[in-house]
Amino acid sequence: MIHLLILGGTQEASALAKVVADANLRAVLSYAGRVARPARQPIPCRIGGFGGVEGLASYIQTNNITHVVDATHPFATQMSRNAVLACAQTKTPLIALTRPQWKATEADRWRHVPDLEAAAKALQGPAQNVFLAVGRMHLDCFATQPQHRYLLRLVDAPHTPLPLPNATPVIARGPFDRAADRALLQKHAIEIVVAKNAGGDGARAKIDAARDLGLPVLMIDRPDLPQRHQATIPQQVLDWLAHCGTDRGV
Ligand SMILES: NC(=O)c1ccc[n+]([C@@H]2O[C@H](COP(=O)([O-])OP(=O)(O)OC[C@H]3O[C@@H](n4cnc5c(N)ncnc54)[C@H](OP(=O)(O)O)[C@@H]3O)[C@@H](O)[C@H]2O)c1
Numbered sequence: 424m425i426h427l428l429i430l431g432g433t434q435e436a437s438a439l440a441k442v443v444a445d446a447n448l449r450a451v452l453s454y455a456g457r458v459a460r461p462a463r464q465p466i467p468c469r470i471g472g473f474g475g476v477e478g479l480a481s482y483i484q485t486n487n488i489t490h491v492v493d494a495t496h497p498f499a500t501q502m503s504r505n506a507v508l509a510c511a512q513t514k515t516p517l518i519a520l521t522r523p524q525w526k527a528t529e530a531d532r533w534r535h536v537p538d539l540e541a542a543a544k545a546l547q548g549p550a551q552n553v554f555l556a557v558g559r560m561h562l563d564c565f566a567t568q569p570q571h572r573y574l575l576r577l578v579d580a581p582h583t584p585l586p587l588p589n590a591t592p593v594i595a596r597g598p599f600d601r602a603a604d605r606a607l608l609q610k611h612a613i614e615i616v617v618a619k620n621a622g623g624d625g626a627r628a629k630i631d632a633a634r635d636l637g638l639p640v641l642m643i644d645r646p647d648l649p650q651r652h653q654a655t656i657p658q659q660v661l662d663w664l665a666h667c668g669t670d671r672g673v
Contacts, residue, residue, distance in 0.1 A: 425449060425664060428488040429466075430502060432457065434598065434625045435520050435657075436494035440464045442657040448664070451486070455502070457560070458578045479509035490667065492660055493651065494520040498619050500646045507649045516667045518652040520660055522623030524645055525630060532639040539564040542617050542641050546571060551614045554607075555590075556629055557643070558619075562586050574611045598625035604632035617641045 427450035429436055436452060443450045444465035454461050456470045473479040493506045510517035527533045536542045543564045550570040559577050566586040573590040580594050616633045620642055633640050654660045
């Protein structure tokens with residue numbers, strides 16, 4: 424009998440949880456525990472790290488997990504690498520549910536950078552109003568460029584001082600709206616947007632809004648990840664489950 428582990432923390436994982444619940448499949452959704460109140464889910468959830476590759480392998484075995492879906496954010500590289508290794512170790516089939524990345528149109532003014540450090544370096548120069556949409560965990564990188572006025576969008580209100588001296592946090596949870604993001608960028612007189620190439624619809628409003636306003640975007644390209652089976656919509660995960668056995672014979 425199938426017992427699915429969904430590595431989540433994304434809207435894609437929540438969409439899959441709904442599809443899996445509707446299909447009456449046994450599944451558990453795993454959160455890292457980064458946000459105070461994770462979205463309510465129609466399947467059981469667990470919260471917190473597993474303890475590296477060994478911890479995840481042990482969780483898979485102890486809980487008789489038959490299949491793993493990595494539906495983490497495309498920039499959650501450590502978790503994704505751990506999943507590849509733990510699934511190989513336990514011979515558990517693995518698929519990634521990944522959003523296609525965004526592609527620039529002719530109207531976009533993107534400058535590609537390979538990672539957060541490169542994004543921070545690209546901000547060297549006179550003070551600007553910057554919309555820094557990279558998540559709370561990665562603000563430290565930008566402490567090297569304290570001259571800017573930063574607009575941040577965070578899921579939870581910060582409980583510790585921000586590493587940026589001139590930052591305005593906006594507390595909000597996606598999916599976001601293009602017109603509202605356009606108004607937000609205008610209200611704060613934003614001159615440049617810094618974004619990860621997350622892909623998907625939930626976070627693309629700021630990219631569309633930047634295009635509407637002719638603003639430049641520092642686009643942080645996706646990190647490299649090991650080869651895995653890939654799905655882009657929940658139905659493809661169900662199709663994979665229907666055709667994918669498990670070497671452990673459970
Ligand atoms: N990175 C982003 O830009 C971003 C954006 C939006 C949402 N998220 C979500 O936020 C969470 C953390 O992202 P991250 O970039 O900090 O991850 P990460 O750097 O790849 O992972 C660091 C550690 O956090 C734990 N972890 C991560 N995701 C987990 C999950 N779904 N369930 C249980 N443990 C998890 C694992 O700890 P152990 O080694 O102890 O198992 C992992 O080794 C993920 O769920 C991700 O989908 C990330």
